Amino acid sequence: MWYFYSPGIIYGEDALDFLENILGEKCFIITDKVLEELGHLKILTDKLDQFGKKYTVNTDVKPDPHEPDVLVAREQCLKYEPDLIIALGGGSVIDTAKVVWALYEFPDIVADDLYPFNPLLYQMGKKAKLVAIPTTSGTGSECTNVSVVSRLINDIWKKHFFLHKSMMPNFAIVDPIFPKGMPKNLTMDTAFDALSHCMEGMTSQWKNEFSNAMGLKAIELIFKYLPEAVKDGSNMEARDFMHQAATMAGLAFGNSQAQLAHTIGHSWGSVFHVPHGRACGGALPYVLQYCLNNPDEADKTKEILAKMAKQLGWTTWDEEEKAAALKVVSKIKELQDMIGFPKTLKECGQTQEELDKYIDELVKMCFEDSSSVLGPRSATGDDFRKLYLYAYEGKDVDF
Numbered sequence: 001m002w003y004f005y006s007p008g009i010i011y012g013e014d015a016l017d018f019l020e021n022i023l024g025e026k027c028f029i030i031t032d033k034v035l036e037e038l039g040h041l042k043i044l045t046d047k048l049d050q051f052g053k054k055y056t057v058n059t060d061v062k063p064d065p066h067e068p069d070v071l072v073a074r075e076q077c078l079k080y081e082p083d084l085i086i087a088l089g090g091g092s093v094i095d096t097a098k099v100v101w102a103l104y105e106f107p108d109i110v111a112d113d114l115y116p117f118n119p120l121l122y123q124m125g126k127k128a129k130l131v132a133i134p135t136t137s138g139t140g141s142e143c144t145n146v147s148v149v150s151r152l153i154n155d156i157w158k159k160h161f162f163l164h165k166s167m168m169p170n171f172a173i174v175d176p177i178f179p180k181g182m183p184k185n186l187t188m189d190t191a192f193d194a195l196s197h198c199m200e201g202m203t204s205q206w207k208n209e210f211s212n213a214m215g216l217k218a219i220e221l222i223f224k225y226l227p228e229a230v231k232d233g234s235n236m237e238a239r240d241f242m243h244q245a246a247t248m249a250g251l252a253f254g255n256s257q258a259q260l261a262h263t264i265g266h267s268w269g270s271v272f273h274v275p276h277g278r279a280c281g282g283a284l285p286y287v288l289q290y291c292l293n294n295p296d297e298a299d300k301t302k303e304i305l306a307k308m309a310k311q312l313g314w315t316t317w318d319e320e321e322k323a324a325a326l327k328v329v330s331k332i333k334e335l336q337d338m339i340g341f342p343k344t345l346k347e348c349g350q351t352q353e354e355l356d357k358y359i360d361e362l363v364k365m366c367f368e369d370s371s372s373v374l375g376p377r378s379a380t381g382d383d384f385r386k387l388y389l390y391a392y393e394g395k396d397v398d399f
Contacts, residue, residue: 004210004255005165007143011174011244018173020051024084024129027055028077030097031088040135040178044088056080061089065096067111067151074103087132091139094132095147098167101130114162124166132169135178137242138190138277140197140250142172159266161370174247176240184230188341191226191242192281194218194249196261199284201253203291203301204374208256215252220312221245223335230339259375261287264387267365271358274348282345285332286390289397292325294377301376344394355392362388
């Protein structure tokens with residue numbers, strides 16, 4: 001038996017108007033100062049004013065949210081006593097809101113109680129509902145039940161995962177008015193996060209037909225509309241379809257889970273403060289090559305990627321399986337070239353000396369990451385070390 005989880009999804013231009021239909025009159029808004037400066041917060045509060053809803057705002061979320069800041073937001077939420085929590089932002093904001101929501105619902109628990117098998121959390125939603133309004137097109141956090149928050153361990157901020165089926169937002173409002181103003185680098189970084197969600201989810205051990213269908217369509221949309229969104233950020237058709245693709249990608253990996261590109265991306269991003277999507281997207285082609293070299297003949301990765309390439313028209317239906325599967329890797333690199341996205345971890349800005357200094361810590365962090373066990377091929381410490389080196393230098397994976 002398996003499950004497919006999804007929030008109620010409202011998408012397209014003017015989707016924000018759906019707020020009028022959501023029960024709740026006292027709103028706790030979680031966002032960040034950048035979105036306030038961009039005017040996105042005002043777009044939201046103008047709607048709430050129009051619909052006669054009261055609100056207070058926390059604008060203190062920072063990229064890669066740190067646990068102490070999340071707990072401060074939770075205290076503010078407890079004092080305000082809302083019946084609706086609204087997350088306006090990217091993954092950092094929405095992930096913060098999920099933890100705040102859970103700890104508001106149950107004031108006597110702590111963050112470590114937010115784990116998959118806690119029966120108490122199935123009662124969430126009695127005090128407030130959670131509405132996620134993504135402002136970037138990539139994280140998919142609006143339709144997952146996972147929250148990634150950094151926790152200080154041995155003087156390093158390490159990404160910590162809090163998750164439970166009930167932590168998925170009740171509603172995701174996917175309105176393209178918000179990503180319209182994203183700069184080029186943010187557009188690329190978040191898009192490659194979404195692309196990684198799809199391709200990792202479709203090759204993870206928990207892949208399934210429902211998530212595969214979402215992933216395949218999202219990949220099609222990303223390859224079609226990302227170059228247009230990068231070229232002209234005001235192209236509303238491209239923005240709308242990229243926003244939809246990111247949510248589909250969230251549904252894809254949220255119901256199957258990511259694997260080794262996110263393992264490497266999480267550790268690389270934590271140590272070197274590289275944007276999440278840039279680190280994951282940079283690692284993606286090398287991880288796929290590594291998976292395709294799996295000596296286990298029972299592994300289906302070649303079959304899955306070959307079918308993907310054929311369904312998307314990247315190769316002919318009669319091409320040999322391994323060659324067809326490798327077309328997926330080459331298409332990723334072509335897209336990276338086309339839009340100017342970093343193709344190696346070196347291009348993310350780190351030196352060889354920095355890599356050498358932290359390589360042992362990076363490998364250790366990989367084994368601490370839950371996504372490390374979900375790939376189709378079990379990576380050893382030596383495998384992770386070599387993957388870092390190959391992805392850093394841009395070498396095709398031959399092991």
